Amino acid sequence: MGDPKVTGLRSAEFQVPELKLATKFYEENWGLEVAAADRDTVYLRGTGTAHHSLILREGGEKKLLAVNLAADNKTAVDGLYEKARGLGASVEAPEELGGPAGGYGFVFHDLHGRDYRISSDITEHAKKPAAKDRPVKISHVVLNSPDREAQSSQFIDLLGFKxxxxxxxxxxxxxxSDHHAIAYTTIDSxxxxxxxFEMPSHNALMYGAGRMKQTGYPTEWGVGRHGPGNNIFAYFVDPNGYVIEYTAEVQQVDDSYKVGMPEDWERPPELQGDDWGxxxxxxxRMRAHTK
Ligand SMILES: [Fe+2]
Incomplete structure (x- = not known):
């Protein structure tokens, strides 16, 4: 067995001031479905097999509480924990996880103290067909990092990211195989x-963006196609100020993928980050909420 590694992105966990209102938005406007709930927490799923892709926890204003990552089994979880601890990362010991999806995992703190829960043995749903206008799963998380290169290196060296x-x-x-699960961007805080969130097709992304527009949430950026990852995008701001994206056609890559450097990604500024122009x-509004 090689080095233990993280093998997937499971979910993001948002703090929200009013759980009922936030849940209503993510069900009716965004197209997720409640998978489970307890006193102060709601677990929302897409149409994919992941037990949940978004956790909403009542507690206060906008705050990312955690990013949840997958490892293949308990041996991999323990191996990642030991490796991270051995190399000086701040971690909390693995334990059986409570909650409706069960599992076993540990908490990893990044260079800025943000929490990532790395887990195995989380309950999955049976496979069902994709819907024409609903997300399948979480696709990626973008985090602001004052020193993004040090932050990416930590994930590459300790957790097996590429x-x-x-x-x-x-x-x-x-x-x-998804081109990215996490991106770190240089913003001071x-x-x-x-x-x-991944839509099953460009068509589904358009249906979702249309539903958002018709229900009072206009597209804040897009529809467009990103350079890195080649994914189609449409961005929105939710009622609590979280910036959320529908994406589709994310590039699938393997070890033969040639890593691009800044000079490979220079584009005319008038394209505004959209390959289609x-x-x-x-x-x-969106820019204000991404900080
Ligand atoms: Fe994105």
């Missing part, structure tokens, strides 16, 4: 930038 691309302001790292730049 660098897919580095642009002038963003590092894209992967832990599966170590906060959440946005969370993306169709989207206007991100709205001021």
């Amino acid at each position: 660098l897919s691309d580095r642009t002038g302001y963003m590092d894209f790292i992967r832990c599966s 170590p906060t959440l930038n946005h969370v993306a 169709f989207a206007d730049g991100a709205s001021d």
Whole structure:
């Protein structure tokens, strides 16, 4: 067996001031479904097999509480914990996890003290067909990091992530065939930038974006196509100020992928980050909420 590694992105965990209202938005507007709930927490799923892709926890204003990552089994969880601890990372000992999806895992703190729960043996749902306008799963999380290169290196060296691309302001790292599960961007405060959910197709992304528009949530950036990852995007701001993205057609990569460097990703600024050249730049509202 090789070095233990993280093998997937499971979910993001948001603190929200009013659980009922936030849940209603993510069900009715965003297209997720409640998988489980307890006193102050709701677990929302897409149409994929993951038990949940988003956790909402009542407690207060916008705050990313955790990013949840997958390892293949308990041996891998223990191996990752020992390796991270041995190399000086701040970690909490593995334990059986409570909650409706069970599992076994430990908490890893990044260079800025953000929490990542790395787990195995989480309950899964039976496979069901994709819907024409609903997310399948979480796709990626983008986090602001004052020292993004040090932060990506920590994940590469300790948790088995691989660098897919580095642009002038963003590092894209992967832990599966998806081009990126996490991206770190250079913004001074170590906060959440946005969370993306995968739509099963470009068509489904358009249906979702249309539903959002019709229910009072206009697209804040997009529809467009990113350079790194080649994914189609449409960004929105939720009622609590979280920036969320529908994405589709995320590039699938393997070890033969040639890592791109900033010079490979220079693009004319008038494209506004959209390879198609169709989207206007991100709205001021969205920019304010990504910090
Ligand atoms: Fe994104």
